Amino acid sequence: MDPSSALLAPPPFDEENADIVLRSCEGVEFHVYKSILSQASGFFTSMFTLPQPTSSSSSDDGRIPVTEDTRTLDSLLRICYPGPPYNLDNDLSHISNVLEAARKYEMVWALQRAKEALVRFAQNEPVRAYAVACHHNLEVQARECAKLALRIPLETIISTNIEELRSIDGVEFQRLLHYRSKCRNVAAAVAKGWAWSMPTPPLRPFWARENCCPREIRRDVDGNEYYCQPWWFRLMDAVAVELEKSSWDGVLQPSFVFTQFITHHSSVLCTNCRPRAALEIVAFTTRFSERVREAIDQVSKIVGLWILRALLRPSG
Numbered sequence: 498m499d500p501s502s503a504l505l506a507p508p509p510f511d512e513e514n515a516d517i518v519l520r521s522c523e524g525v526e527f528h529v530y531k532s533i534l535s536q537a538s539g540f541f542t543s544m545f546t547l548p549q550p551t552s553s554s555s556s557d558d559g560r561i562p563v564t565e566d567t568r569t570l571d572s573l574l575r576i577c578y579p580g581p582p583y584n585l586d587n588d589l590s591h592i593s594n595v596l597e598a599a600r601k602y603e604m605v606w607a608l609q610r611a612k613e614a615l616v617r618f619a620q621n622e623p624v625r626a627y628a629v630a631c632h633h634n635l636e637v638q639a640r641e642c643a644k645l646a647l648r649i650p651l652e653t654i655i656s657t658n659i660e661e662l663r664s665i666d667g668v669e670f671q672r673l674l675h676y677r678s679k680c681r682n683v684a685a686a687v688a689k690g691w692a693w694s695m696p697t698p699p700l701r702p703f704w705a706r707e708n709c710c711p712r713e714i715r716r717d718v719d720g721n722e723y724y725c726q727p728w729w730f731r732l733m734d735a736v737a738v739e740l741e742k743s744s745w746d747g748v749l750q751p752s753f754v755f756t757q758f759i760t761h762h763s764s765v766l767c768t769n770c771r772p773r774a775a776l777e778i779v780a781f782t783t784r785f786s787e788r789v790r791e792a793i794d795q796v797s798k799i800v801g802l803w804i805l806r807a808l809l810r811p812s813g
């Protein structure tokens with residue numbers, strides 16, 4: 498390309514005093530300082546310490562052509578340059594491009610920022626982010642994305658067209674489903690086995706106390722007997738159904754329990770039950786969420802889901 502026809506990148510990459518020029522695949526030239534690039538990139542450190550050829554097919558007039566597009570190169574360099582922290586846009590294909598380039602140029606900061614951007618993206622679209630994390634062999638991020646994906650009903654995952662899933666293989670998608678099925682089982686078990694929810698008698702919640710509103714007897718999944726107000730059993734049945742659909746620690750909200758209490762309690766006006774409801778329902782839902790979270794964390798530890806691609810396919 499004729500250097501005179503090249504486009505100049507926006508500030509701060511337009512400084513004439515800069516001592517090197519990187520040219521994107523679209524022909525946009527970034528004037529940058531070797532010293533900054535050397536600090537940020539192992540790749541460029543090596544390049545600058547090697548003897549430079551006087552003329553080269555890969556550069557002209559000190560210009561270094563790179564295969565990255567302008568947007569990727571711009572983001573990479575902004576992360577490395579001094580100044581306020583630069584956050585990547587919430588655009589998954591862009592994040593993926595930056596991950597790829599940061600690896601290639603051995604840019605530790607840029608890689609870290611791109612990983613953070615991926616997890617931010619995963620808050621809203623965890624399955625797409627999971628596919629990108631697997632594609633780049635990012636085990637920690639793949640786990641986080643898989644955990645966030647627990648909120649999405651399985652039916653939604655399998656019926657939605659997710660372009661990024663094309664970049665991973667069936668084994669990686671199967672791992673996501675395997676993890677979900679394990680989590681679903683342990684989360685539902687929290688709603689089906691009630692020993693954790695019943696402290697010793699003086700601390701019993703109002704729905705399990707004697708000398709108050711009518712109670713009935715039921716066995717939990719472990720075969721233990723519980724005397725509780727019927728609305729509470731009904732609540733636990735409903736929660737178990739919800740946890741089968743999406744298994745995460747936020748499934749049970751205090752508002753849902755209050756609604757069940759108000760709608761199905763035999764006597765909402767009971768002067769024993771009513772004053773205790775607010776505190777005890779909030780304490781119960783907090784405890785429940787903790788139990789579900791602990792159970793799901795155990796699955797992450799026990800199930801060796803995320804074999805890196807390199808191990809899976811030695812040929813690459």
Ligand SMILES: [Zn+2]
Pocket residue numbers: 709710767768769770771
């Ligand atoms: Zn009562």
